[in-house]
Amino acid sequence: MGHPVLRERARPLEVDEISTPRIQRLIDDMFNTMHDSQGIGLAGPQVHESIRLFVAGVDDDDDEGTMAPVVIINPEITQVGSATEEDWEGCLSIPEIRGRVPRAADIRVRAIDRHGKQISMTATGFPARVIQHETDHLDGVLFFDRMESFRSLTFLEEYSRYWSSGDG
Numbered sequence: 353m354g355h356p357v358l359r360e361r362a363r364p365l366e367v368d369e370i371s372t373p374r375i376q377r378l379i380d381d382m383f384n385t386m387h388d389s390q391g392i393g394l395a396g397p398q399v400h401e402s403i404r405l406f407v408a409g410v411d412d413d414d415d416e417g418t419m420a421p422v423v424i425i426n427p428e429i430t431q432v433g434s435a436t437e438e439d440w441e442g443c444l445s446i447p448e449i450r451g452r453v454p455r456a457a458d459i460r461v462r463a464i465d466r467h468g469k470q471i472s473m474t475a476t477g478f479p480a481r482v483i484q485h486e487t488d489h490l491d492g493v494l495f496f497d498r499m500e501s502f503r504s505l506t507f508l509e510e511y512s513r514y515w516s517s518g519d520g
């Protein structure tokens with residue numbers, strides 16, 4: 353947090369660019385970085401690449417929630433229905449801090465995958481939260497900006513001690 357790129361609107365990727373070795377290697381590197389950091393999502397601006405691309409998800413399912421690994425490029429999100437949910441979020445760019453963030457409960461995502469193919473999917477609950485958090489990074493938005501109040505801001509150690517056993 354503090355690097356200007358995190359506050360910029362990232363540029364869309366051209367379809368021709370996606371197949372280049374640079375972008376394919378970047379995607380692989382981002383998955384590795386995310387796994388090494390035990391994150392659930394990582395967006396281009398977080399590795400100082402101001403492009404509309406993020407990776408998300410984990411292979412194993414003993415992590416919090418479950419979400420299959422995805423590569424999302426140039427996403428467009430629309431809310432489905434009007435339900436919102438508040439839950440805890442953290443961010444690899446804001447280490448050791450958690451806070452409660454309201455998000456749309458159900459969304460539809462249109463995007464391009466790493467093969468340059470148009471994809472469309474719906475997501476609910478935890479995966480929907482992750483996708484909204486990562487898409488925000490592409491618009492220079494951090495989860496603090498979405499919080500209704502800062503009263504729930506919590507250091508990770510205190511989160512683990514007081515809050516992680518339930519949704520509080």
Ligand SMILES: [Zn+2]
Binds near residue numbers: 442443444445485489
């Ligand atoms: Zn983040």
